[in-house]
Amino acid sequence: MTHGRMRLAVEGGIARLTFDHPRRLNAITAAMWRELAEMLERIEQDPAARVLLLDGAGERAFCTGNDISEFETLRSDPEAAARYNELQHVVADRMRGLTKPAIAAIHGHCLGAGLEIALLCDLRLCSAEASMGVPAVKLGLPYRAEDIIKLLDVVGEAAAREMVLLGRRHGGADILRLGLVHRLLPDQASLRAEAEAMAAELARNAPLSLAAAKVAFRELARRDGPPDLRLAQAWADRCYASADYAEGRRAKMEKRAPDFTGR
Template identity: 65%
Template sequence: MTEQARVTLEVAAGIARLTFDHPRRMNAITGAMWRALPGLLDQVADDPAIRVLLLQGAGERAFCTGNDISEFEAIRADAAQSAAYNAWQRDVAARMAALEKPAIAAIHGHCLGAGLELALQCDLRFASPEARMGVPAVRLGLPYRLEDIAKLVDVIGLAQTRLMVLTGRSFAGAELERMGLVTALLPDRAAMLDAAEEAAAEIAAAAPLALRAAKAALFEIARRDAPPDLARAQALADACYDSRDYAEGRAARREARPPRFTGR
């Protein structure tokens, strides 16, 4: 039976789990998977029951090894085809950047190229000792696009980005923490998944409007295409002060009980 390459989305307890499911190719992203991702991310953005997004890879070997190069002869063989292919990727990147809900990457095994790009767009990244992160584009004769290099620079700085991009090396273990590529390196895969799930559950229990305001502020601070939109960030912060959730948070603190936030 031929393995189906797909991206799945499961939602439970406020957490949307998006899984790259193509184990035979170490969860490499096919053209069909790229085209499916915008709709799934729109579902995450539009569903008020979803509080946080958790990205992960199926199987035991990889988070995501980037684009499925076995398709390149058919759909990315020259500049014209690459422009269309890159448009799919940019569409996904734009949706990830605009997502007003926190995102977490649970990284086990290889996390390369476009897989690394998606992980870098997450707010938190938890890794197992088997995690290996890198940008092999120069070893494939591919350019690593300016906007993707910019994501790396934002996370690990220019000097480390030069090392990663110009050599095509992958990095693992303590180097991931030293370089700032991961939020935390856990002792094994089970501990990594537990840490990612725990963080997702904590975020899912938080006030959605406060999370939205925080995400907007982080987006405006990091944006490169325009000056920070301070008015937008302030408007979303002000909405928190006028919300029922803020009143609920104060009441819960007075009454020494967990808050019940509704996003209103």
């Protein structure tokens, strides 16, 4: 029996993080949740990783959420569910706190917790074969307020109610209609090419500028209190004081591409 894992490779400024559990349609095990949290922290701390590109192994799925085969032993009652859910909370917090842009490249099924992770990415691309949904009501599971918030922030209340209450899967033009993705590509090859090109473009941008924008977006979207505008301004001030800002000005005057270092 093969066990799921998370794979991470950093090259050319791009941190490629892959759900690698194709036998279970890239469903996330408890061990994978722990790996994912650890790898997100590594990406945040690694100056060589300028952008996160998240995808799924194989031809059939991005990620189908939690591995239900573990629920009888790890999530069978409220107390066990609380312990299991804490694994997801850590990942969600680290995704929200990531100061590097994140892209989700979605091919095949993207369901439940897999969709929640994709919604925490800054940019979402999908192939025409992608399907997205929130099947909790068809499994007898609650779709918790903290998860509904992710949908509300991306698609708004009307679409969120449609997705959560009906529990249907959506594909193709419906994904665009609901506002779940930024771009729909014709096939998996086109998706990979576009995701790689977008990640490479982001990796060439000034890291501190990207981080300042991410912090500003995060604070302005806060639901647990007022935005920390002083924190957002502090990150903006880091940009003004940076060598990268000086490099950007010089490159513009010299009509060349800037070489940003993140300092």
